[in-house]
Amino acid sequence: MKRRTFIGMLTGAGASLLAGSATAGGTHHFTGYPDSYGVLFDSTKCIGCRKCEAACNAVNELPKPQLPFDDLSVLENRRRTHHDTYTVVNKYEYDGKPVFRKIQCNHCQEPACASACFVGAFKKEPTGAVSYDASRCVGCRYCMIACPFEIPTYEYHDPITPRVRKCTFCQPRILEGKLPGCVESCPKGALVFGRRDELLRIARERIRKHPERYVNHIYGEQEMGGTNWLYISGVPFEAIGMREDLGITPAPQLTTGALSVVPAVVGLWPLFLTGAYAITKRKEQIAAEEREQTVHRAVAEAEAEAAKKLAAALEKAERDKQAAIDREVKKALKEAEEARKKAEAASEGEE
Amino acid sequence: MEKGRPMRWVGILCLSLGVAGFGFNALGSKQERAPEPGGAGLIVIDTLAASGKLSYPVVRFDHDKHSKALENKCDSCHAIAEGSKVTPLFKRQGQEEPERIKAIYHDNCIGCHQQTVQTGKKSGPGSGECRTCHAGPQPSVREVIPFDKSLHYRHASSKMVQPAPGQRDNCSKCHAQDTPEKRNLSFAKDKAEAHTKCLACHLEVTKAKQPSGPMECAGCHDAAKRATYKVVPDVPRLEAGQSAAMLLIAPVSKSATPQNTRRSVVPFDHKGHEAKVDRCSACHHDARAYGVPACTQCHTAGGTKDGKFITIEQAMHRPRAMESCIGCHNAKKATPQCAGCHEFLGRTTKSQEGACAKCHVEVQLSDGIEQNKAAREALARELFDAMPKKDTVIRINEIPEVVEIGILSKEYQPSKFPHRKIVQKIAAGMENSTLATYFHSSPNAMCVGCHHNAPASANPPACATCHSKEFQDVDGTKPSLKTAYHQQCMGCHQQMGIQKPADTACIECHAKKE
Amino acid sequence: MEFMTYHDFMFWTKGMAYVGMGLALVGFIVFWNFLTTREDDRFADKEEE
Amino acid sequence: MAHVGAPSTKFWTPANILTAIILVVGIVLTVKRFTMGIGSVSNLSDDNPWGIWIGFDLLCGVALAAGGYTTTAAVYLFGMKKFHSAVRPAITTAFLGYAFVVFALLYDLGRYYRLPYPLTIYPGPTSFLFEVGLCVALYLTVLAIEFSPFLWEVIGWAKIRHLVHKLTLALTIFGVILSTLHQSSLGGLYLIAPSKLHPLWYSIYLPLFFFISSIPAGLSMVILEGSLSHKYLAHKMDDEHHHGFSHVVLGFSKAASVVLFAYFCMKWIGVAMDNNWSHLSTGWGWWFLVEVLGFVLLPCLLYAMAAREKNERLAFWASVMTVAGIILNRLNVSIIAFNWRLPAEARYFPSVEEFLITVFIVTLEITILRICLNKLPILYQHPQFRDAH
Known part of the structure; x- marks a missing residue:
């Protein structure tokens, strides 16, 4: 391969990597499914007739409530969604006048429940619905902890196959080309079904046309990264039980930072820990070596001492020995002399 | 000693844990309630707030209670200057040092209270009862007097x-x-x-x-x-030298050419409008600074600093400013008799064709008329009389008496809509209104209130022509037939303040199906 | 890959990150072995305790 | 049924009778839970989906079982061989702790039989709960392997015991990594609910808080359990345990003191980072101060005094306070300061039955721990393997 070709290939690979990353994380931001549907709820139009609740109950084949839906006395109590009621309408007083507000799943653009689910049972659908798949659900109820709108509910009474229950956005009906049950039944046009961007346009138009009638805010345009259900109101949203302090950070982004530390821990901890271990071991080794050296030195000194003693002893021994030998030799010589003399005397040398 | 101490700590903390645990369980989201508003005489004395942070809450002072106790003897507290001019400051004439002011208040208030007590009467707090007076702010029912x-x-x-x-x-x-x-x-x-x-x-x-x-x-x-005071029902016209009819001349437009010397003018019934407003400053606003100037003194074609750069065109047409023609008319349209139709039609819309001609006329002005008040008044009268006048006589027999609406026939019996009765009721509301009779030029004008988006005629197209039964249109701006009916009926009832039937009383309009 | 929502994007990337973590751990052990097998048995001195 | 007790004494001691009663009640409630649903025994609701089964059994259970990784890391990675006698009890309590966390989780999960789903067919990697599940499962495996030698020793399978011993370093490193991850991830669980958790407890540092605080929790549990077993199971201990224990207590006191101090500082940095000072003057602020001053700073100082003055008894009480503080912190995050905006009538308080099930699980754990300490070579070294460490 020619060098130039190789460099060219490298550049190409680099460029494609860069391009790849540009479309993914970093500066890219996600705007959700285009053409996804939503519903616009206009609290100035809602009259609290509970037709939507009745339709929801019928469409989803939920158990009939104790009191019929045309009994409006239930509006006196603050209610929330329940495993057998996916939507409720609550009544609030503002300046002495009743204001109604419908509650159901807001179908977030970036759902907290889906982000929290550890089996991926929640899914943002291209229609805009946040769907739930009971066949995956383990029943940990973390989705209920995560949901900032406190929507998912649970079948606590069921020992074997309890499910999380929430508004489905009537996804099957939408796919058939029908309206969601509640929207269809609303007599007052307080619910408008349509594409989300179109709904935003309508909401802005209503506020522009009647600035004295509306609060200049579309709830759900930004909240928690935006929801597919949108709300406009004539009274502050806080006054109709809608929290205005949720912020605009999409739920999955709340955990991104902390989750990104996880791979870093896995990648770097072995390094630190083996490092710690190695240092410990090295210390031990050095300690051991030092110990050994000390012993060696001690031994060497002892040996040297011993050697010296030995040498001295040996020398002494040698000296003694020599003296002895000398003595013996002398003695022997003497004896020999005497012997020689003797021998001479006896005329014989026997050595 | 060493042994006992940790045990004691553990005990104390466990106890506080338990107590607090129960306490917090009861700790929901509490909201502080605003204090009830006091009487109109309740004023807040925070004179020293201007000179730094207050070491005590501001003083709540009931002026009426004090003036009643002192039998309206203003000079008990306020110096009275030449004539009968009461100094608004308490026990002083002008600016003083903060420390001095504090002393003035404390000495005089507490001193007076003590003296009063000595005479055997009940009185206010003495020294040492700081927070009886320094009780913090409290709202009051007091409001600016509308000098009508x-x-x-x-x-x-x-x-x-x-x-x-x-x-x-x-x-x-x-x-x-x-x-x-x-x-x-x-x-x-x-x-x-x-x-x-x-x-x-x-x-x-x-x-x-x-x-x-x-x-x-x-x-x-x-x-x-x-509200208990006498009200003079028919106040005579306030004569201050103003013309009864005025000619408002629009500034020369940029398209004016030597050939087209006609000018747009509005013959304005000043006297008629005087009767409809409470005071001159309703239109001649900012009178405190400018007296009673002509509108064009501040609002010129290009705008001036005095007029906050609001042009004369805007000054006359601003839809939400009560000083402008359109703004004031819009406010009138928000009254129950009008709002039934107008709330729905939209108060801010530029209205129907020919709306401009309701006020504006193009005429050839004679020389010097702009400086001649009498000539202007004469022309205004002439033009005003020539303006198209009302014709709102309703031909009762042409109006359907009852209309049956049966789109919810699956659940209910058809609803019987008392069409004629409703038209008559709306017409009755307009009868005494000069505004309505002037601007509703044709007898069919009022039909448009419900039969909107169609030419004003005695035979408007049926609602279902535009509003389909099944579905909204794609962008959701055009409601379904059911929604359209409910919005129209309930919206009008709400705007006109008609309480019955309640929005949710389905069976009062739609009889139950057996 | 085209992702319409941030959640979808995260679902994919975090999934890959977990696979990567598994590989990293196994890889580290293999690498550590490669690095140290020439030394004496590294538990030798442990055994002496 | 409860086959425990010191061998020399009578079997039906008051403690054993109480244990037996709790276990019987627990079994009855267990049957009720699994036949009539979670709702039949608990006060959990749509507003409060997690109660003490998560707040205490899971969060506290995992934090207090941190002794396993802290001790093994100290001894095997950081070479603090003086503490060697603490390793075996620490591994035992950690293993049992985690096993019972998983056991308790079965009560809370609606479809407990699907517990392996996230780790096998339907992973949901964006969730912190996935991260917790994965790490707890892996760490439980690691602990099981680390615990297994005690069994092999009793059975006498020298070869396999030796094999496990060879893996010590790798297992320890694995254990520390996995513990770091799931201890912090338990805090991470609440990152997604800033609107529900009180600002004084919500922080981007939640994972860090949970991780740091798990270290003194683990150390304190080793001290606490060691002190208790020292008192009641002394006859089971060998000389190393008897003599090494003072070292362990004082050394761990010093370590716990330092870490608690760091944790205390971090808590305030957390307040500063989110500018939550104004909340301190509210009722919740006082409660926060009770936790941070009374249950973090105070035990930190007690530990420091204990370490300085070599006072083992003080160290014991410091460990009690630390453990109480960790429990308080976990309950604050998961229950007390969670959903703090809800009106009083919608707040959660555990039902008696819910509470009894928790007591049952803890009792069961302690019972099995007692059996282990009695029957397995944990507080002493198996004679046959005496020098095999």
């Missing part, structure tokens, strides 16, 4: 309000620098001056043993109290 025409007439026609020497009328008694030649609506430059002026006069009249205006706060500033 009736009140103005009662003052202007009072024999106690005499013209100053050498003056023809008594206007200058209250309106400073007002002369018959140059009118000035200005009354007082600030709250203090207003109080001094009113009270000085009331005080003098009282001294003269004549029935006088109120001396206590509630007398002017409490709506409930004012």
